[in-house]
Structure formats: structure tokens, C-alpha cells
Amino acid sequence: MPDPVRVGVVGLGTVGSGVVRLLVDSADHITRHAGRPIVVERAVCRDVGRDRGLKLAPDRVSTDIRTISRDPSISVAALLVGGLEPARSMMIDLLENGKDVVTANKALLAEHGPELFELARKKGRSIAFEAAVAGGIPIVAAIGECLAANRIDSIRGILNGTSNFILSTMEEEGADYADVLALAQAKGYAEADPSMDVDGTDATQKLAILAHLAFGVWVPWAEIPRTGIEGVDSDLMASAAELGYRIRLVAIASRSDDRLAMRVAPALVKIGTPLAETRGAFNAVSIVGDAVGRMFFHGLGAGQMPTASAVVADIIDTVVGRAAITFRTTGVLDAESSAARVVGADMVQKHFLRVHVDDRPGVLSRITGILGEHGISIASVIQRDPAGVGGVPLVIMTHACGTNAVAKAVAHIDASDVVSGTTVCLGVLDD
């Protein structure tokens, strides 16, 4: 049996503790897969005194990243702290000191990926990040390795478990957003400050990483159009259900020729399709490749052990040498990104509109007239009984049309004198 590989674990929060636990508890199994033992040599965290119930001697734990980065016996470091700083400085310190790095920090990669990847390449090291997107679902390997023979046409993902838990619970229990958010917080599915989850930031950062792998482009995540789930109410869900749809927060990257459109927003997904059947805190990704057709992946996208599963798989990959190869071949994609490629948000799809109109003659013709002026044709209209104050909710399903054209039409409608309140406009996914 070859010598053990010594690993440093940076961060002993939920994921870091799970990684230590998995490496210790499943040591025999992991040794067989890696061909040699993998031992946790040192860990770094903010509060060394806290008892996390880990089999880790006190003298192996410190607050100083240099106890890992400067330890020549450690070859692999798992960087499991969130946020941008000190995570970025720690990653640089680890790479500068010759460590291969495994990380679950999607914000760090979405924000500083190119810089960090460049440094790793310069230093001949690898960065593995399966755990950064969709937790235990091996979507990074699927896109970067398993579907390598395909040109990817589109990616659609439910990439944030918290917002999916909120939406699917609202739907199943007919409950309001605020009540379900409180429940999610009580159950530990949502942070005390859930804003990065519910406003789409987290899903958008993950989409930026997947788009890099699939399309070879680095799109700054903040440039990707993004709408959170705060505006989704139970009336909207009821209208969607009436038409045969559920509402999910969907991250989309879709290519046609050299044009890549990206967006994170609540969307109507047809009941019976895999994304619509993704419930609770689960994640799901649907990918279309030119050879393989449509693939679908579903699993736990967050949580201690699912994420630790992905981190430890990356550690094994690093130990056996696969990660170095993958990191190098993924890097090759950067050449592809230099090909002319326009990144925009316009996607051709069906749209769902909810307009609150005044209850008087001629209003429907006025609204449909505005849509017609923008070249948008209507598939169906549902006008419910007057709801009292706030006008009559008018639900319109369009035929396929560009999101930009719809956005202009909606602005025109909302500026007219026959509506009250703001029109809701969501994309519709039928497959």
C-alpha cells in the first residue's frame, strides 16, 4: 500500500465537518477507491475550541491557514469556507504553496474563477469544484467529461434548494410566501438571511460556472438577468396549475448558433416534466447535447453529507490524478470562448402573463392589441371573476416569442390606462 495522502481541511462548518466525518468513517472504502489512505492531517477554522464531535486531535486544528499551506506533507486542501474573503486569499495562499485545491465555494468561483484558474495553471496545480454546483449531483463531471463529445445546446437547472423548497411547499400547501419562508428557516432549509437564495443570486452564480463548462465562456454572474421568487404568490400558482404548470426558479443557458442566452427567473414548467416533479430541497439539471439528446439529473443539491460526498469524490479524483487531467482539459475550453459569441438574454419561448385590468368594455381588446403590435400572438386567455379591488386578473398564454419583445409589450401594457398594478411575465417550459 502506498503512503497515505495528507489532506488539509479549511473550514469546519457544516460541509467541512461532513468531509472530515466521511474521510474518517468511510476510510476503508475511500482507501480502496483512491488506492491509498487519505488522512486529514490538519484543519483550519475560526473557532478551534468548539466541539464538533469530530475525530480530530486538538493539536491538528488551528485558526491559521499557513498551518496547511506551509505544511509540505499536505498535498491537497479542501477549501470549505463560504463568501469571497478570506476564501479568495486562502485559495491563493494554498495554490502559491503548491497545494491542489478542492472547493465547494460557488460564489468565489463565479466571482474570481478566471483569476484563480489561471494561477492554478501557472503553478501546475488543479482546482476541483464538483461540490460548488448542485451538491451531490455530479453535474460538473457530467458536462466537463461525460458529455465531452457533445456540443451542449441548453442547460436548465433548479440549482437552489431553498427556493425550490419554498415554491414546492407553497404549491402543495396553498400557503403564502412569507409563511413558508418562516417554516423553511425554522427547519434549517433557509438561512436567517435568505436573500442570496430567494433573489436568485446563488442559482445565478452556479449557472455561470455551468456555462463555463458547457460553453467555454466566463460570463460575470452579475450580468446574467435574474429575478427572484419573492413576487410569486399563491394566485399565480393557482393560475399556472389551471393551465397544467407549476412554478419553479429555473436557471437557463441556451445556445443557438453562436448566441448564448442566460437567465435565472421563476418559470412555468409543465406538470409531468422532470423539472416540475422536482420538489422540496432537491436540485435538478436538464441538459440537451447535440448527440446525447436530453439528459436529466436529480438529487440533493445541498446539505452536509451530499455536499461532502462531492468534495470527497473530488479529493479522490485529485489523489488518483484524474482531477489534474480534467482541470487541464477544462482549461482547453477557454480557447473556445475566444470564438465570437454574443451573450444576451433573449430567448424564444411561450410566455405567461398576468395582467390586472379594469373591469370595463374594450379592455381585453386593448391588451391583445398591444401584444399584437409587438408581434406577440396569443394561445389562450383566462379571465376570472372580478376579484374586487385591484381589478380583474387576466391570464394570457402567448405562443413562442422573444423575451425581449414580451418585456417591451409588458412595459407598454403597464403604462396604459386600463391596468392596475404591475404585470407578471414568466417564461414557459413545455419539455
Add this chain to the structure above:
Amino acid sequence: MPDPVRVGVVGLGTVGSGVVRLLVDSADHITRHAGRPIVVERAVCRDVGRDRGLKLAPDRVSTDIRTISRDPSISVAALLVGGLEPARSMMIDLLENGKDVVTANKALLAEHGPELFELARKKGRSIAFEAAVAGGIPIVAAIGECLAANRIDSIRGILNGTSNFILSTMEEEGADYADVLALAQAKGYAEADPSMDVDGTDATQKLAILAHLAFGVWVPWAEIPRTGIEGVDSDLMASAAELGYRIRLVAIASRSDDRLAMRVAPALVKIGTPLAETRGAFNAVSIVGDAVGRMFFHGLGAGQMPTASAVVADIIDTVVGRAAITFRTTGVLDAESSAARVVGADMVQKHFLRVHVDDRPGVLSRITGILGEHGISIASVIQRDPAGVGGVPLVIMTHACGTNAVAKAVAHIDASDVVSGTTVCLGVLDD
């Protein structure tokens, strides 16, 4: 740019032609992923004269495997002929002559895997076989690499597209088995001789390969209990639907402690769960790992380009060096298989029984009495109106119990004097 890698393609049937097409048409894209060009140097097939519309010069195609195995410029061979011979001899010839091999031949691996893997190891070569199971779904990589940190608890798969097409079409159209089989043959989803698909052989061979990856055991596929779909009729589907289930041909390998149970058989899968939503010629696999929880994969399990996608991904993996590492680490699993492990078929689950009983007093109590004697308790009973000849169909759903106990009880019931015809007994999967 490094020199091209020269590949030999053995077999120019549906999959082989797809592989040549993909390597030629997506050459730029594949070159970027492999870091160097991959060219089809030679192909071998039975009928060299046939025009397959491939960009392959006539002098590059021969009927003789030695034009590939003895060509020192060729380092990788894709073995894309089906069946056992001459596939086995060809694989041996290729390995003996120092070629790394990529294959889609599940029957060959299920039958001769240990012998061929041993030879490859001895020769320092690799065998990659992502395409052998579930076509484009990267399930081999998922189990062997991405979930390496997990002890796998269970695998459930819809691994045969033909039988799933037949079952889901029977269900959707209320049609009979024979009519749908004829339709499937007309559409090209089923072979002229579909017996290996509908009798469960194909799914069982794939399950044997997955079990090797997940549990480190080589179970001879013919020893795995196997029931085909020929006995599924539309009445059975209606009864299942009434209880909230669909019928699918499910391949299961399930571990508890050191006991591994395996089976391929039609089963009731709860409507709304991913396996139940797998329709048409699609494949699906659900895996439970101790860390990652339940993962689900869905995609095209057969067909020219989905299978070619997996073959070419394996060729890329071989070219960049990942396949060699993976083959070595997968080999490590053989050590695990030496651990004491009983392989049986007994699984604890709910069961669905359809018994044709005589329409007279005391019969229900007799049947439930027999079940009780075997320790099987009943969750629900549906007794329909008398159907005329053949007695009254009695549908029973049991609580969780062992398949062996149920089989004994069913034999006891069928030997009693209150039934006519043979009782149907299917496992029930609720999650």
C-alpha cells in the same frame, strides 16, 4: 498541437457508424476536449462494400480485425460489435496487441468481464464501457468515480428502452402487449427478435455490470432472478393505476449489511416518482448512497447518437489518460468483492398480488389465511365485479415482507382449490 491519436473502429453498424460520424463532424470540438486531434485511422466491418454515407476512404475499411490490432499507429480501438463471438476474440486480439479498448457490448462484459479485465490489467491497457449501460446516461462514471466516497445502498434502473417503450405505450393507449410490440418493431424500437429485451436478459446483463461497479462483486448475470414483461396485461396495468402505480421493468440491486439482493422484474412504481415518469424508450437509474442520498439520472439509453456520445466520451477519456486511472481504481474494487457477501434475491418490500379466485363464500378468508400463515400482512384488498370465466380477480397489496416468503405463499395459494389460473406477484416501489 500534439500529434493526432489514431483510433480503430471495429463494427460499422448503428453505433459504429454514429461514432465515426461524431468523430468526423465534431472534430474541432473533440480536439479541444482531448487536447489533440482524434482521427479514425481504420474501420473493420463485415460488409465493406455497403455505403453507410461515412467520410471514410474505402482503403481504410476492411473485414480483418488485424488491420487494426496489428497497426502500431493505432492506440485506441472502439469495439462496437454485439454478441459474444467474434467480439470476445476481437477484444482479446486488441488487448494482446496493446490497444486500449472502448466498448458498448454489455453482453460481452456481463459474460466475460473478469477474464477480459484481467487480461487488460496484465497488458497495462484499459477497457472503458460507459456506453454498455444506459447509453448516453453517464452512469458508469457516476458510480465508479463521482459517487466513489459513498457506500452504495441500492441501484434501481429502467435499463431496457424497448421494454419501457412497450410498457409505457400499453399504459398510455390501453393497448395489448402483442399490438404494442408489433408497433415497436415497426418503429424500429424493437428488434425482429426482441426476446433479449422483453425477457429481461439485456437489463440483467447491465445490472450485473452496475453491481460490479457499485458493490465490487461479479455476479454471473444468468444467476440473477429475472422475469420479463410478457406476462404484463392491460388488466394488471389498470389494477396498478387504481392503486396509484405504473408498471415498469425494474432492475434492482440492494444491499443491507453484507447481503446483496438482485432482481430484474416488472414492478409497481408509484405515480409521481421518477421511475414512474420514465416513458417511451428512455432509461433511468436511481441510486442511493450513504452520503449523497438518492440520486436520479434519466436519458436516452440507446439509439445511434446517444450511444456514440458515450463511446466518444470514453475515447476522449482514454486519450487524455483518465480512462487508465479509472480502470485501475475500478480494479481496486475487486479486493472489496472478496469481503464476505451473500448474494440472494430476497428483498423486503410491499408486494402486489393478483389472484383469480372462485366466486364463492369463504374464499377471501382462505387466501388471506394462507398469507397470514406465511407471516404476510395485508394493506389493502380490491375485489372487482366477477369478470365471468376465469373467476374473480382479487387484487391484494401487502405490507412490506420478504420476496421469498411471498413466493412461498403464492405457490401455496396457487396449489389451493379456490383459485383458477396463476397468481401474479410484483414488487412495489413507493419512493
